[in-house]
Amino acid sequence: MLHRSKYIPSVIAYILILALTLVGCGTSSDSGNTPSTSENQNQTKTTQETAKPNDPPVELTFYIANAPVKDMDRIMDAANKIIKEKINATLKLVVTDWSAYPQKMNLMISSGEPFDLAFTGSWGELNYFQNASKGAYLDITDLLDKYAPVTKSRVPESIWQGVKVNGKIYGSINYQVWGMAGAKGVQLRKDFADKYNFDWKSIKNWNDLTPFLDAVKKGEPGIIPWEYSNQADNFADMPLIYGMDSVGDNKIPGWIRINDKDVKVFNQYETEEYKDYLKTFRNWYVNGYIKKDAATMKDYLPDRKAKRIAALYANPYPDLVDMPELGVQSFMSQAPPEDKVYSYSKRFTEPFIPANSPSTAIVAVGANSKHPEKAVQLIELLNTDDSLFHLLAFGEEGKDYKKISDKQIEMIKDMYNFNWSEWEIGQSYGRMLWDQNANVELSEKMLSMIYEADKTAAVSPVMGFVFNSEPVKTQIANVDATLKEYLYTLDSGSVDPDKYYTEFLNKLKKAGADDIIAEKQKQIDEWKKANGK
Amino acid sequence: MGQLKMKREGLFSKLAINLMFIVYCAMCLIPVLLVLSISLTNEKSLLTDGYHLIPKEFSLIGYQYVFSGTTSILNAYKITMIVTAVGSFLHLLVTSLMSYAISRNEVRYRNQVSFLVFFTILFNGGLAPYYILITKYLHLKDTLLVLIIVLLVSPVHVLIMRNFFKALPDSIIESARIDGSGEFNTFFRIVLPLSTPVLATIGLFISIAYWNDWFTSALFIENNKLYTLQYLLQALMSNIQYLLSNEQASRAIEKSIGMLPGESARMAACVLSIGPIILMYPVLQRYFVKGLTLGAVKA
Amino acid sequence: MNNNLSAAAAAQKRFKKTGFLHHRTFLQEMVRRWPFYLMILPGMLYIVIFNYLPMFGAVIAFKDYNPVKGIWGSKWIGFKNFEFFFKSDAAWRVTFNTIFYNLLIIVLVTVISVLFAILLQETGSRMRTAVYKSVMLMPFFLSWIVGEYIVYALLNTDQGLVNGIRKSLGLEAIDWYSDAIYWRFIMPLAYLLKQVGYTSVIYVAAVTGISSDYYEAAEIDGASKWQKARFITIPLLMPVVIILMLLWLGKIFNGGLGDWGAFYNLPRESGILFSSTDVIDTYVFRSLRTVNDIGMSSAVGLYQAVVGLVLVLISNYLVKKYDSDSSLF
Secondary structure (H helix, E strand, O other): OHHHHHHHHHHHHHHHHHHHHHHHHHHOOOHHHOHHHHHHHHHHHHHHOOOOOOOOOEEEEEEEEOOOOOOHHHHHHHHHHHHHHHHOEEEEEEEEOOOOHHHHHHHHHHOOOOOOEEEEOOOOOOOHHHHHHHOOEOOOHHHHHHHOHHHHHHOOHHHHHHHEEOOEEOEEEOOOOOOOOEOOEEEEEHHHHHHOOOOHHHOOOHHHHHHHHHHHHHHOOOOEEEOOEOOEOOOOOOHHHHOEEEOOOOOOOOEEEOOOOOOOOEOHHHOHHHHHHHHHHHHHHHOOOEOOOHHHOOOOHHHHHOOOEEEEEEOOOOOOOOOHHHHHHOEOOOOOHHHOOEEEEEEOOOOEEOOOOOOOOEEEEEOOOOOHHHHHHHHHHHHHOHHHHHHHHHOOEOOOEEEEEOOEEEEOOOOOOOOOOHHHOOOOOOOOOEEOOOOHHHHHHHHHHHHHHHHHOEEOOOOOOOOOOHHHHHHHHHHHHHHHHHHHHHHOOOOOHHHHHHHHHHHHHHHOHHHHHHHHHHHHHHHHHHOOO | OHHHHHHHHHHHHHHHHHHHHHHHHHHHHHHHHHHHHHHOEOHHHHHHHOOOOOOOOEOOHHHHHHHHOOOOHHHHHHHHHHHHHHHHHHHHHHHHHHHHHHHOOOOOOHHHHHHHHHHHHHOOOOHHHHHHHHHHHOOOOOOHHHHHHOOOOOHHHHHHHHHHHHOOOHHHHHHHHHOOOOHHHHHHHHHHHHOHHHHHHHHHHHHHHHHHOOHHHHHHOOOHHHOOHHHHHHHHHHHHHHHHHOHHHHHHHHHHHOOOOOHHHHHHHHHHHHHHHHHHHHHHHHHHHHHHHHHHHHO | OHHHHHHHHHHHHHOOOOOOHHHHHHHHHHHHOHHHHHHHHHHHHHHHHHHHHHHHHHHHHHEEOOOOOHHHHOEEOOOHHHHHHHHOOOHHHHHHHHHHHHHHHHHHHHHHHHHHHHHHHHOOOHHHHHHHHHHHHHHHHOOHHHHHHHHHHHHOOOOOHHHHHHHHOOOOOOOHHHOHHHHHHHHHHHHHHHHHHHHHHHHHHHHHOOOHHHHHHHHHOOOOHHHHHHHHHHHHHHHHHHHHHHHHHHOOOOOOOOOOHHHHHOOOOOHHHHHHHOOHHHHHHHHHHHHOOHHHHHHHHHHHHHHHHHHHHHHHHHHHHHOHHHOOO
């Protein structure tokens, strides 16, 4: 007896562990622990029974990238009152940290996990085009016309072309506050430009800047004349400056010229423009206009915040020539506002819509969504119902923000804050609420100019063409590795192009750059034929 | 004379040993102090003066930002502590049972089992099938359990622990068996108390792993009441990066709280996440000593 | 006891040629040693479910993976996913770097950790030992992302602490981030600083686990501290040393026992440094940035695992020959 009782504690402990290791398997049969499946069953039922007015509202899941938001539950309750009343649905907004969001969405798609709406785009690892062509998202071409006519009509038809895959639309464009048309140019510190009598209004390319940078270098110790950042490479990330546009990813070889009717694809690293660029930037680097460790600068913010930058690349449209009155609020990028570091901005190019800009921010409907109609209705609601949009973006008036004028608000500290991520869910057109720093009149004038440009600006000749990289992905992988090794050191001027340029080109060729270019050309020719261009 | 000489030599070597450890520890402390110092420095001073081991301009704004910027950090501490405590306990239990069994020579398939365990260290199917298993078949998404279960068994720990059990004198186990003690009884009453050093070590490692795990939360947790501390801090850090690069956002923030604490908040988050585990270490240390004395008494 | 064993052995011999014998002895073994197999069960169950079931996903390496069609629905494409790595001219360089750093780090970490574990017993105060041990472990808690900031704080050209000291000594500032040769030393050093504390803790546990009887007996024989370390501590530590090295060897091509985060983060992706900082994992990570193809990354993973397995099988065989108790399996 005594002997046996010794066993008991260990036997209990053992059963406990065994039970715990098995819990995982156990829950699969226990529907109580799996709200998602049971709810989905409910939901299927409701749609089958054709919506009666007192049907229970369906729940729509919407995945976006954002940090956890304080007081989210309170705002969602308020938002759901509106959504329920308007379309008899509720919204479950799931936020995932930026550093894990793309991976999480790709995994959800891989596992066929249903979702109703998700934020996506064609940059980073978001893979809108790949996922759309593989069937991860629902074709909403017809649903948009039927359930989201206002959202559809507000975006110019030419821009819808930019999100089509095989002629079908797989996501609703979040037509951004900043518009699609953009121009590339520079921003200079006003005090320096004035001091050295620099004629900033007439600059049209990098070389025109050299006298200014030289004056700053000689006269302003401790100031970095030009900011080179590998986050926005001055050649590879801005084809427009050279009158070109990229096909697919910016850096991968194979660009086109924007005025080329034949749409011929070529290697941008073999052009005269690139050779000139290298000459200029090497000269800048040697003369000390560019920081010594520019090639490895991952984070440009500290220098900008410390007001150490005299000139940098910018997207100024409209610039100070187009709209001189902007001068009163044109500060150097990221410089502390209280220091009032004024700047001049000047664009090098005309406004233009590159092929990849419409797909910057997209809301897609999941292929496995049980309620695609409701999901598209929600898209329409988020883009047209200003009170709902403002609620999600800024919270409740009086609690989370104060209205300081008709169209301007001030956020209240430590309350609900959507982290300025509202651009992922849609847009309010009617009464955009500006924060307290903005000059409402100027900002609205600027916006109307951009919207106008979106209708008139030149559009990329390959707008609507989607490059399928599958056939040459081996080459792309190898080219990509080569690019990372050479591109930034060459483009920042850190190494002598006479020595490294040929080596770089040879390695690109060896890695398969020509195959990629040929494949791009082949697909573009097919696309042109199919679209009668 | 000889006695004295030996003593002096002993003193000298002791001095040399201590000196070496002090130098090495100083090297280890520099990065930690740098993190601490950055977390306590005014953001503006970081931009103009660079990093220093002693803050040039002291400020707590990094910590303030971490505590005010996000959802309930206290709840996240609670979740993380539950997961770490329960997870580490179960991990130790399952691991020690398994590794004890495969450490015994009378278990014929011990090498086959060891190989099966080892094989999983090398080969895995990648994230996608794992995600499918957890969400589609086990339905563990959005549960507290998933946070515990992902780290429940570590093949590396099983094999390390097995070696420690192998080193135990066979005679102790044999004599227990002769006294009529069952295998489970021997394990819990005799083997485990003798193994506190290894239990404390593996326990330390696994609790660090549970404590630091943010990716499980990111992939499988959608309910904001189940967020773990590390996930919140990770999200906070990438959010700072996002806000900093968003001109409109950082201007609005600057208006209300001054310059957005980028570096300092990032380092404050780092201090807040590793602080508790560093403080926990001496507690585990005490187990070491206790295990030692216990072992001495038994032996 | 012994009788039972030899009887079983005899039975085994007798039935060696009959096919169903294996099954029968398996059952016999299960029945005879049931408490041990019961102990193995929970862990084994876990490993089968959470490690072996998803392992079928490794077939992705041979497939043109399409997330919508799923793993089984995707098309088989043979070894096509392996091409990009083996055809690239960087394959040799990164393979060399991977082996170079791993061997260097394995040897250095092991020697230093064992030395520390022994010397930690000789500080003359339990308190001091505890303090040293805690401090040594601290760098282990810092992630490589934080590490990147720290190294940058120390080494950046204009405001780095190291160059600050050099300037105050009248020396010229060094541009650390554009000369690859420095990184042959910086990388192992950073890795050591982070890893040694952790490994030492394992060895300390092993040292404290050594019965004090051995040392007492040695003391009676008049053994010096050095002799005790040489003839007692080190031999008794050997099994742990071997197991840790074997485990490390298995992952030599796949991150080592630590992780390759250091190689990705610390050099700040500086292209000039790649000749000395690029290892297989960083190279693959970089090549797949735009292609983002699971099939290609798992192909490289599979290759790394197979090489690791071969290495371990060979070394395990050698270990078994000399000291069967220390082998992995």
